[in-house]
Amino acid sequence: MSTAVPAPPAVELSQASIARRETLGQLARSKTFITGAIIIAFWVFCAIFGTKIAPHDPLDQSFPQLLGLSRTYPFGTDQLGRDVFSRVLAGAHDILIIAPLATLLGIVGGTIIGLVTGYFRGVVDDVVSRVVDAVLALPLIVIAVTVLVGLGHSTLTVIVVIGLVFTPIVSRTVRAAVLAERQLDYVAASKLLGERAPYVMFVEILPNVMAPIVVEATVRLGYAIFAVAGLTFLGFGVQPPSPDWALQIADNYTLLNAGTYWWTVLFPALAIISLVVAVNLVADGLARVLSR
Amino acid sequence: MTEPAPTLEIRNLDVVYRVRGRDRKILREVSLTISRGETYGLVGESGCGKSTAALAVVGYLASNGRITAGSIRVAGQDVVGLSGGALRHLRANDVSMVYQNPGEALNPSIRIGDQVAEVFRIRGAERPQALEQAEKALARVQIADPGSVLGRYPHQLSGGMQQRVVIAMALAKDPALLILDEPTTSLDATVEAEVLDLIQQLRSEFHTSVLFITHNLGVIAKMCERVGVLYAGRLVEEGPVKTILNDPRHPYTVGLLRCVPRGGTRKDRGRLDTIPGFLPSIDQELRACVFADRCGLAQEVCRTDEPPLYRITADHASRCHFHEQAQELPRATPEELGQPLAVDRSGTPLLQVDDLTKVFEQQGRHIHALEGVSAALWPGETLGLVGESGSGKTTFARALLGLVAPSRGTVQLDGRSLPPRLSLRTQQDVRVLQIVFQNPDSALNRRHTVRRILRRSLKKLASIAGGALEARLLKLASSVRLAERYLTARPKQLSGGLKQRVAIARAFAGEPRLVVCDEPTSALDVSVQAAILNLLVELQAQRRVAYIFISHDLGVVRYISDRIAVLYLGRLMELGPAAVVFDGPHHPYTEALLSAVPTIDGGGRARIKLAGEIPSAAAPPSGCVFHTRCHRNLGEICENEEPPLVEVEDSHLMRCHIPIEELRKLQRKGSTAMAPPTPSPPTSAAPLPASSS
Numbered sequence: 001m002s003t004a005v006p007a008p009p010a011v012e013l014s015q016a017s018i019a020r021r022e023t024l025g026q027l028a029r030s031k032t033f034i035t036g037a038i039i040i041a042f043w044v045f046c047a048i049f050g051t052k053i054a055p056h057d058p059l060d061q062s063f064p065q066l067l068g069l070s071r072t073y074p075f076g077t078d079q080l081g082r083d084v085f086s087r088v089l090a091g092a093h094d095i096l097i098i099a100p101l102a103t104l105l106g107i108v109g110g111t112i113i114g115l116v117t118g119y120f121r122g123v124v125d126d127v128v129s130r131v132v133d134a135v136l137a138l139p140l141i142v143i144a145v146t147v148l149v150g151l152g153h154s155t156l157t158v159i160v161v162i163g164l165v166f167t168p169i170v171s172r173t174v175r176a177a178v179l180a181e182r183q184l185d186y187v188a189a190s191k192l193l194g195e196r197a198p199y200v201m202f203v204e205i206l207p208n209v210m211a212p213i214v215v216e217a218t219v220r221l222g223y224a225i226f227a228v229a230g231l232t233f234l235g236f237g238v239q240p241p242s243p244d245w246a247l248q249i250a251d252n253y254t255l256l257n258a259g260t261y262w263w264t265v266l267f268p269a270l271a272i273i274s275l276v277v278a279v280n281l282v283a284d285g286l287a288r289v290l291s292r
Numbered sequence: 293m294t295e296p297a298p299t300l301e302i303r304n305l306d307v308v309y310r311v312r313g314r315d316r317k318i319l320r321e322v323s324l325t326i327s328r329g330e331t332y333g334l335v336g337e338s339g340c341g342k343s344t345a346a347l348a349v350v351g352y353l354a355s356n357g358r359i360t361a362g363s364i365r366v367a368g369q370d371v372v373g374l375s376g377g378a379l380r381h382l383r384a385n386d387v388s389m390v391y392q393n394p395g396e397a398l399n400p401s402i403r404i405g406d407q408v409a410e411v412f413r414i415r416g417a418e419r420p421q422a423l424e425q426a427e428k429a430l431a432r433v434q435i436a437d438p439g440s441v442l443g444r445y446p447h448q449l450s451g452g453m454q455q456r457v458v459i460a461m462a463l464a465k466d467p468a469l470l471i472l473d474e475p476t477t478s479l480d481a482t483v484e485a486e487v488l489d490l491i492q493q494l495r496s497e498f499h500t501s502v503l504f505i506t507h508n509l510g511v512i513a514k515m516c517e518r519v520g521v522l523y524a525g526r527l528v529e530e531g532p533v534k535t536i537l538n539d540p541r542h543p544y545t546v547g548l549l550r551c552v553p554r555g556g557t558r559k560d561r562g563r564l565d566t567i568p569g570f571l572p573s574i575d576q577e578l579r580a581c582v583f584a585d586r587c588g589l590a591q592e593v594c595r596t597d598e599p600p601l602y603r604i605t606a607d608h609a610s611r612c613h614f615h616e617q618a619q620e621l622p623r624a625t626p627e628e629l630g631q632p633l634a635v636d637r638s639g640t641p642l643l644q645v646d647d648l649t650k651v652f653e654q655q656g657r658h659i660h661a662l663e664g665v666s667a668a669l670w671p672g673e674t675l676g677l678v679g680e681s682g683s684g685k686t687t688f689a690r691a692l693l694g695l696v697a698p699s700r701g702t703v704q705l706d707g708r709s710l711p712p713r714l715s716l717r718t719q720q721d722v723r724v725l726q727i728v729f730q731n732p733d734s735a736l737n738r739r740h741t742v743r744r745i746l747r748r749s750l751k752k753l754a755s756i757a758g759g760a761l762e763a764r765l766l767k768l769a770s771s772v773r774l775a776e777r778y779l780t781a782r783p784k785q786l787s788g789g790l791k792q793r794v795a796i797a798r799a800f801a802g803e804p805r806l807v808v809c810d811e812p813t814s815a816l817d818v819s820v821q822a823a824i825l826n827l828l829v830e831l832q833a834q835r836r837v838a839y840i841f842i843s844h845d846l847g848v849v850r851y852i853s854d855r856i857a858v859l860y861l862g863r864l865m866e867l868g869p870a871a872v873v874f875d876g877p878h879h880p881y882t883e884a885l886l887s888a889v890p891t892i893d894g895g896g897r898a899r900i901k902l903a904g905e906i907p908s909a910a911a912p913p914s915g916c917v918f919h920t921r922c923h924r925n926l927g928e929i930c931e932n933e934e935p936p937l938v939e940v941e942d943s944h945l946m947r948c949h950i951p952i953e954e955l956r957k958l959q960r961k962g963s964t965a966m967a968p969p970t971p972s973p974p975t976s977a978a979p980l981p982a983s984s985s
Binding site: 184185186189190191192193194195204207208 | 690693695714719722723725726727729730731734735736737738739740748749752753795798
């Protein structure tokens, strides 16, 4: 076809933005995604401004103990006389720092390992794959508790331990995507330009496997929140006096025996559930739109 | 006078697809009639609405598609708007469809027997009886040993066998109408020929009417009685196949026919003609002639008045105001090339390959993909590489480029040995050997813009950086006729032809001296193919670049190649100047390949049927590897002794026990001399030993 030909309408050129807008449009139309996103946005807002918007100081112990639901204390008070409602609003702060950082660490590590093993195959791949199998055989909490007992607990250790446990799991997803990509001719073409392996992996292949990585990241975030809450409950995660949700449950769950002080546990538990469910809704929505 | 109703009668059919909230017209007032036992071909480039027409007939339009006007009658019964039981009845009894990719048409997790038997079970047969009938159905499509095929899964069959199974299922119910949607496009030429023969034979046996959809004019010439040419959803010309091919009366048909290299045309005789422009996008409102924008004959009236259907003869009609002048359509591409294309073979060859061998190891088996191939190539020359899939063409190319390290043998550039692996070669050597891949979708990174792809290749291959880069980029883009506005686009936004131009530009970024073209046009429409071939020839004339051109389209190979190498099971069977290899005397394998290709001009060669399919490269046959399928098998010597590759005449190499003079005699007499092709030798997955006389 010669260039003397009248150009097809300029519509074609704006199609890059159309494509991007279409992906966003599909997300915006996905009720799953929107519901999850709204809930997460709410908790992120609370994590930042929780102490400011809360009716009382979440750490203030000067209120009457174990009051039921009332206008002044919408979710009642706990056994130390703290306002449960204020503590729920402020309680997202620590978990929303630790869980995303742990996820980020796992995703970055997993992506690098997945790219390397998927691209080079061979011995490295075999060894790493067996390590992944080994890690998957042990429950996350067991590994984490063992390490935290051994090294002593700090927030940084929690992040590193969860991140390191996620790394091989993420690497497996990335590796599978890379195995499919490396068969495509553009990889051979870029080798024929004389590109080195790191360039091929990170500049050529990586952008094409971002979709599964993004989905995996959201799924992992859900698990990370879950793991941090579990460790905190066991006493290895967030430390008092933080108003963290899992910490509240740990502080008050013994009261459930008496049966009457349910509000001290129910509201923080609902908060954790809502956050984990919301993250999973977002993951579902993303997976449906991106994996096409 | 009670004439039976035609099998298919489509009247003024309009089909729209709803895209982003608006109805887009895909078919415009299409009318066609297929009478009983007739084969009707529907041609046109991709996006013309061929498949939509077929899907409308079986009520299988995508959920956003609908028929807005017109009628479709199958054997007199109106099928528009059928639903539920009536539609199922139509699909179960009256109309069958065979799709392009048999691998996708079969359910991978159900045994062949049960899949075929389903056709009978739907009509009430019990499982044992249905299986029995299924076996008979497979036997009818000439599958040897149908009993064992019943128990296999689709992935255990070759592509040709799979397509036979699909056809068996389609014909099992003895339909009034059989719709074939590009049934052989994904098959090798030799397998394609067998499937086409089979369809032809079954058609006469069953008196089924056939709607044959294809973009391949050669297949149309071979298979069809009448042809309809579809363009932008409108039937622009219709008539008997001979008339359409020899006396076309619509400029689009004329253009299509000119795009195809035929009758032994070669690049030194001039460029191929092309059809300028693009198919109108579905967003465009088309009020007047749909082809006016791309037509060299278009006048004012073409842009204002919709041409009616002009009757040229009783059965030949064209939708063109100027149908009488259609054949005087001016060329869209000038014929002269400007530069001469002579090859000088006196100096050191640019590339010299010696004893190149590649053995892959796969689950303990040794796959001999390439076995002792030697060849040389001089600057400005094109070596065509032909052979069925599995013959080692791609492995050969990849070994040259260093993408796979050969097990044995050397590749020399200007008389200097190249390291076997790409990673060990210097940037200078990397620059010199480049490739254009078959599938531009796979070959271009879909996340990068055209600008980024080309900038990077200039940087790496031409070592240009900084301010000079942009200027060179524009120069490079214009050398492959890629308009500047496409530089910001990503591959997905480009048409197949434009994508292939980007891929060619990348290969030419650093003044390559040898470019491997691995079926660069097989994913493209014929008009785009012509433009890409012209571009390759121009670049060759300007830059003296050499090509290794891999293709299964022998017309294309003949057009562009100076010499041809024929590969079979990784071995070089024949190597010689293009004209000699094509005109003969040729190797029996070449002879069979050539006879398999349906040509627009038809006839000429008697069909030579190859027995069975290409044997596994893990266990190549003893003696001459081709003896299991050879129609000129001499018996013992061929079975036990591998013939050497010898120069049988000036610069013509061949690997055959039969002396060249003998071949010349045999091939002049016609192929029936030694092994009369029985009407239908059964084929099976395992190669059958050819009967030696």
